[in-house]
Amino acid sequence: MTAELLNGREIAKDYRAGLQEEVEKLKSQGIVPNLTVVIVGNDGASLSYVRSKNKAAEKIGMASDIVHLDEDTSEEDLLAKIDELNHDDKVSGILVQVPLPKQIDENKVLEAIAPHKDVDGFSPVNIGRLYTGQRTFVPCTPLGIMELLKHTGSLEGKTVAVVGRSHIVGQPVAKLLTNENATVTLMHSRTKDMVSQLKDFDVVVSAVGKPGLISGKDLKEGAIVIDVGNTVVDDKLVGDVDFESAKEVASYITPVPGGVGPLTITMVLNNTLLAAKWHNGLE
Numbered sequence: 001m002t003a004e005l006l007n008g009r010e011i012a013k014d015y016r017a018g019l020q021e022e023v024e025k026l027k028s029q030g031i032v033p034n035l036t037v038v039i040v041g042n043d044g045a046s047l048s049y050v051r052s053k054n055k056a057a058e059k060i061g062m063a064s065d066i067v068h069l070d071e072d073t074s075e076e077d078l079l080a081k082i083d084e085l086n087h088d089d090k091v092s093g094i095l096v097q098v099p100l101p102k103q104i105d106e107n108k109v110l111e112a113i114a115p116h117k118d119v120d121g122f123s124p125v126n127i128g129r130l131y132t133g134q135r136t137f138v139p140c141t142p143l144g145i146m147e148l149l150k151h152t153g154s155l156e157g158k159t160v161a162v163v164g165r166s167h168i169v170g171q172p173v174a175k176l177l178t179n180e181n182a183t184v185t186l187m188h189s190r191t192k193d194m195v196s197q198l199k200d201f202d203v204v205v206s207a208v209g210k211p212g213l214i215s216g217k218d219l220k221e222g223a224i225v226i227d228v229g230n231t232v233v234d235d236k237l238v239g240d241v242d243f244e245s246a247k248e249v250a251s252y253i254t255p256v257p258g259g260v261g262p263l264t265i266t267m268v269l270n271n272t273l274l275a276a277k278w279h280n281g282l283e
């Protein structure tokens with residue numbers, strides 16, 4: 001079998017076209033969605049993600065600002081900036097790029113973002129809402145993964161291995177998959193014989209950041225493979241899955257780059273649009 005490619009760039013392009021139409025409708029009612037992205041420091045990858053989000057928002061007609069703070073910004077100053085943005089009526093969605101420098105407690109910062117503007121869905125209130133089935137902002141990478149999986153058919157009754165238990169990806173995507181009636185096993189660094197168990201699963205979602213962790217021989221024939229890994233090796237971005245061997249076994253597979261990444265940014269736009277609608281009593 002040679003797998004069908006889940007082309008994140010194409011899927012994201014179509015999705016963003018739909019968002020652009022909705023932004024135009026809102027603007028005709030005098031509502032301009034605004035995404036404000038906060039970055040502390042000068043990490044190259046983080047700066048590039050922040051610029052991509054800003055550009056993508058502007059491309060579909062949203063307003064977008066970047067708040068770029070110095071590497072040595074204190075926690076107190078960052079919290080004051082967030083408070084200002086929470087009270088700024090022109091800002092629909094606030095996102096603080098992570099990781100943050102070590103002098104800043106990430107949890108405190110995420111907790112400070114007003115839940116109705118938390119378009120990353122990282123605040124404890126929104127995480128709680130996700131787990132109790134209430135309206136919320138779902139974290140962007142998990143939402144992007146679910147959008148990719150929509151292109152592979154129903155998840156009802158499928159067995160899924162989620163590899164990696166982070167708060168940003170593994171745990172929320174396990175919840176979203178369960179909502180779709182998949183049977184989910186969450187695996188992590190302390191799971192015994194983890195890779196050898198993967199052969200039993202219809203779907204494998206890997207979000208570990210270990211290049212070459214999974215290859216074709218570890219997968220069930222016809223498995224759906226979603227690679228969330230994003231590691232730079234010799235100046236090249238690589239996933240957790242050995243693409244060449246896995247594509248010979250899988251039925252669908254995401255590439256890295258060009259798989260999950262473009263959907264992550266798309267879902268930031270999706271959540272910003274929702275924030276603008278919700279603030280204005282729409283939907």
Ligand SMILES: Nc1nc2c(c(=O)[nH]1)N[C@@H](CN(C=O)c1ccc(C(=O)N[C@@H](CCC(=O)O)C(=O)O)cc1)CN2
Pocket residue numbers: 048049095096097098099120140141230237256257258259260261262263264265
């Ligand atoms: N506040 C947040 N911080 C971080 C998040 C997040 O969702 N919210 N996730 C990651 C980084 N990230 C978004 O911020 C992100 C990572 C990768 C991509 C992406 O499009 N990758 C491309 C390749 C890009 C390249 O060539 O460098 C791809 O996979 O095709 C988008 C967003 C951590 N921080």
